[in-house]
Amino acid sequence: MNTRLLLIGCGKMGSAMLEGWLAKGLNADNVYIVEQAEAADKLSTRYGIHxxxxxxxxxxDFIPQVVLFAVKPQILPEVIENYKPLVRAETVFLSVAAGKTITFFTSHLGEATRIVRAMPNTPAAVSRGMTVMYPTDNVSQAQRDMCETLLATVGLVSWVDDETLMDAVTALSGSGPAYIFHLVEAMAQAGEAAGLPSEQAMLLARQTVVGAGFLLDASDETAATLRENVTSPGGTTAAALNVLMDQTNGLPELMTRAVEAARKRSVELAG
Structure with a gap:
């Protein structure tokens, strides 16, 4: 992998991506990272990058093929115009900054800028992420492929052809890990209410969710089929699912409301 890369910010997710790229053969000499002095020195020493x-x-004479913004969204407005001199046809700007729209980038960098907006999620830090991307019309197929190759190192990649869908993406997969973490909390609380000690209830809840995730990932079956496989008619699982799957006040209705609330907030934050 000989992509010439300029990485702006290298926190937890940026480091996870960098480690993945280097493990897959990215030439460290082709990587420049802009960070605070102490972090820049540590990254240079640890990874051999610049x-x-x-x-x-x-x-x-270093012309990056990809400029990747991995800084916090609130920092981006302060620094983005420093990168305007890098705008050229052979450079694509790839952003993983949540909530920053194509309009934001073109207003600061110009309409000719080739931009790919990406929404990863936190499991990318352990290379199990889900990233969704949206490109501007002037992004070439080769540049799309390059961006996909980079982000595929930290999980799965999907594309949308309508930027407004990025709000739904943010609400589902972007915020989704927090929903699963809260599910673990809720299951543990329910276990305590049923009489289990708190530590044991959390252990059972946590490992059940982790194990179910691994099973889903390893199986060719749909989530619905896996659910049906462990549900005996008239059994304990069926009794619980009768509550969870209630169409009026069960999990489907609650999750729909939660995702819609997140989507609306994403729209508001994007301005």
Whole structure:
């Protein structure tokens, strides 16, 4: 992998991506990272890449194929215009900053900028993420492939052809890990209410969700089929699912409301 990469910010997710790229053969000499001084030094020492504190320290003859924004969304407006001199046809700007729209980038970098907006989620930190991407019309197929290859190192990748769908993506897969974590909390609380000690209830809830996830991942069956496989008519699982699957106040209705609330908030935050 000989992609020339400029990575802006290298926190937990950025580091996970970087480790994945290097493990798959990305040439460390082709990577520049813009970070604070201490972090830049540590990254240079640890990975053998070039760490700088300002984009102006990047050599003029280094033309990145991908400029990847991995900084926090609230920081991006303060630094983005520093990268305007890098806008050219051979460079695609890939952003994993939540809530930052194509309009945000074109307003700061210009209409000619080739941009891919991406929404990963936190399991990307352990290479089990789900990333959805949306490109501007001027992004070439080769640039799409390059972005997909980079983000496929930390999980699965999907594309949408309508940017407004990124709000739904944010609400489902972007925020989704938090829903699963809360499910573990709720299951543990229910276990306590049923008489289990708190630590044991949490152990059972946590491992049940982790194990079910692995089973789903390893199986060719749908989630519905796997559910049906462990549900005996008139049994304990069926009794619980009668409550959870109630169409009026069960999990489907609750989850629909939760995802819609997140989608609306995503729209609001995007301005």
């Amino acid at each position: 760490g700088v504190t300002d984009v102006r320290e990047v050599p003029q």
